[in-house]
Amino acid sequence: MKAIFLPQLTEDQMRRTAMILWETGKLDWGRAKTQASSAPGEVFAANDEGQINSIAEALKKSGLSPEIRERESKMELSEDARRRIFNEELVREQSRRRVQEEERAKEEARRQATLLTTPEQEASINRWSWGGGMFEWIYLSAMNATQRGIVVLLISLIPYLGALAMFIYVGLKGRRIAWESREWKDYNDFEACQRIWDRWALWILAMGIVLGALVVLSGLR
Numbered sequence: 001m002k003a004i005f006l007p008q009l010t011e012d013q014m015r016r017t018a019m020i021l022w023e024t025g026k027l028d029w030g031r032a033k034t035q036a037s038s039a040p041g042e043v044f045a046a047n048d049e050g051q052i053n054s055i056a057e058a059l060k061k062s063g064l065s066p067e068i069r070e071r072e073s074k075m076e077l078s079e080d081a082r083r084r085i086f087n088e089e090l091v092r093e094q095s096r097r098r099v100q101e102e103e104r105a106k107e108e109a110r111r112q113a114t115l116l117t118t119p120e121q122e123a124s125i126n127r128w129s130w131g132g133g134m135f136e137w138i139y140l141s142a143m144n145a146t147q148r149g150i151v152v153l154l155i156s157l158i159p160y161l162g163a164l165a166m167f168i169y170v171g172l173k174g175r176r177i178a179w180e181s182r183e184w185k186d187y188n189d190f191e192a193c194q195r196i197w198d199r200w201a202l203w204i205l206a207m208g209i210v211l212g213a214l215v216v217l218s219g220l221r
Helices: 011-023 029-036 049-061 074-114 119-125 130-135 137-142 146-156 161-181 187-220
Strands: 002-006 041-046 067-070
Touching: 002 049, 011 029, 011 041, 011 049, 029 041, 041 049, 049 067, 119 161, 119 187, 130 137, 130 161, 130 187, 137 146, 137 161, 146 161, 161 187
Parallel strands: none
Antiparallel strands: 002 041, 002 067
């Protein structure tokens, strides 16, 4: 078997070599580029001497200096080529991961910057949550605090004081838990969500008071 060897190539020469290997050597484009990047060194090998000579002639016409040699150790050269390709892929993968890590770090920095709060906003985060108090474990689950929600549900099943204690606890701590447990675009996003929960809680509470009053009045008659 004979092989064609080339010296160090410029990027333009490498592209021309890949094109010749693709057209004359009948390699697919991806392999042709890989073989061309093997220079300095072996770029093509075959048992067909006519094909070797055709490729060498095409390379010479393209301004390159191919050298035809007998290939004594095919397995050794193939192993070298595989090792070179593996190293190149490893470098590319490491570079890709490094870029992804940098992007994640930038995104996290941007997110943390948007979550910086003023003293007034901190006070608002710590105030009473009607949505949390009324809906308890449902509210906590919606705020990505599912484990706390399960604990609150179990405690609220305790007769008499369980539900009342959890109403007070989630009412007092619900907004803080929601702020820390769920990802928000910014404080305004958080506040808009809490207003919806509070609105529904107060509406249900008002309906309960009205219905209770009607029941009491009907009993007095």
